[in-house]
Amino acid sequence: MRGRSGRSTRRAGGTGGGSSVGSERGGTEGRVSRWPKPEDAPAAEDLARCVHCGLCLTACPTYLVTGLEAESPRGRIQLAKLVEEGRAELNAAVQGHWSRCLQCRACEAVCPSGVPYGRIQEHARAQVQAAPPSGRAWLRLRRFVLRQVVARPRVLAAATAPVRWFAGWRLRGAAERALPGRLRELARQLPANQGAPFRGVREGGRVAEGEPVQLFTGCVMRELFGEVHRATVRVLERAGARVEATEAQRCCGALHAHEGDLAFARRLAKANIAAFERTEGAVVVNSAGCGAALKEYPQLLAGEPEWRERAAAFAARVRDLSEWLAGRGRLPDGRLAARVAYQDACHLAHVQGIRKEPRALLRALAGCELVETEGADTCCGAAGLYGVVEPGMSRELRRRKAAAFAAARPDAVVTANPGCHLQYLGAVREAGLRAEVLHLTEALDRAWNAGDGR
Structure with a gap:
């Protein structure tokens, strides 16, 4: 790699x-x-x-x-x-x-x-x-959810459908106030503007020429952040890519590995390696946690000689979206008239070592005022299932982010990971701000749209 x-x-x-x-x-x-x-x-x-x-x-x-x-x-x-x-x-x-x-x-x-x-x-x-x-029963329940819901696309789609409906419900505010404390916290973190799930690269108007790029769609990103994926496709195409998304790909296995279910994480890794071996080009990821997991497949499969070289070849193709864009040279001109607080996703900054690229992309946008907040690279407390498993610690870390946002008063908080995105939606509301929470690719898509007059 x-x-x-x-x-x-x-x-x-x-x-x-x-x-x-x-x-x-x-x-x-x-x-x-x-x-x-x-x-x-x-x-x-x-x-x-x-x-x-x-x-x-x-x-x-x-x-x-x-x-x-x-x-x-x-x-x-x-x-x-x-x-x-x-x-x-x-x-x-x-x-x-x-x-x-x-x-x-x-x-x-x-x-x-x-x-x-x-x-x-x-x-x-x-x-x-x-x-x-x-807490043996609690562990079994978590393993069941990760294996039988998160890692199974159709089951996850069915499970998240009512969540998406609630997020866009016009009476959502009143319903939130009626929920008990912990459920209210979780409900306040749901994105309201992500539209339908992502079901593959669009056919109509799709760029037919350019450098081939494989979009890793993941699991939660695909179901709850469909608009982030659609914005990613538009951004990649404007940067000269021909975007594909193989239907054979699976969940990256990061949540399973973090939970200690290494055997199942290895099964998912092998399935993804086999799926992408039939494709060409970089594997571009817009979720920091997924990207880190994919890049570490050689480590996960180091004890299986028949998979070592295949895992290394696959990992060498994996690029975070900002990493891939940074290597393109000249990018489209864009304008984003906003005061922006970029927050480092842990697995992007600490595991992949990518800190400068997202900031450089934002600074290149006309009108974008990038402000650094205290603790921008400190974990927000989302961390996969952490908010459910350790709600007290997660709440305290979110409170600290809310205090930093209240001090900086940004127009938009920008991140590069779905869990962080949800946590910041809650933090912004706790801070009493009207700031948007955007994925980096949404910010670029909006800015480049303004820049080219689309």
Whole structure:
């Protein structure tokens, strides 16, 4: 993998990857394992990389909120070491500290030792899946939803249909006020202007010539953010691409891996690799979490020799939308007369190392005043299922974003990830602002539309 996306792949290679085979995962084979699922245990060499320097502390959202060592990256790694050495049990307290990790991986961006913290957390959570915690039924429910709803396009489409209806309902405001507290919070985060789900690149008026580009459509993005995908197609076409979207693609598997369901994440990875092998051109992604997961397929499949090269070849094609556009040279002129607060999506900034490109694209728009807010690269608290699993911490992190927006008073908040998008809709309302929340591609589409008179 080239460019910024290579950082995770090289780091993975240095420790033997994140495989389920002991000899591939840094010397797990031959040791007496104290993990309930030793084939997917955190590698000893990964854990040993942490030298407890403490540089991760001020980058970790949960530590910033609680001030507790056990809620920091090095604290969670120490807990994993104690479990591995048999000096601590994999009990509800340990699992709770791991569960409260957002897996934003801000710690990796500042770690001088290259600790693969994201991989450690995924393998630690794989142990929680196999252990007997107090909330076993809750874990089974989450796994069921991720496997049988999120990863199944038709089921997800049926499940999200009433959500889309509610989001566009003219009596939505009154209905929200009638909902109990937590449901009201979730309802206030639904986008109201995303239209129908995305069902493939349009045929009428489609650009027939240009550089071939494959659009990764994902799962939640496809169902709840159809207009973001449609704007992405328009932006890519204006930049000279011929956009395609294979129907054989699947969910990226990021949520499953973060939950510790590595076996199912690998199944999804293989399905996507096989689907895109029959296509040509870059695989462009407009969801930061999906992009990070796709670029790390070589790490996920490192223990399966027959898939290693295929995973590496696929990952080398994956580009975030802003990354792909940044390599195009001259782009269409655009105008966006607005005060814009760009917020870094964690898996774009910390995992893929992409920070400058989105800002550069926004700065190139006439009339766009880009303002930096406090904590723009700190996790917003969305983090996939986190808002449901850890609502208190998610709420506090959203409150901090709301305070930053209230101080900056932007006309628009721009992001590049669906979970962040939902969280910022809630934060803007909490801040009492009338600011829009836009995906980067929506901002570019609107600006380029104004620039070319369409």
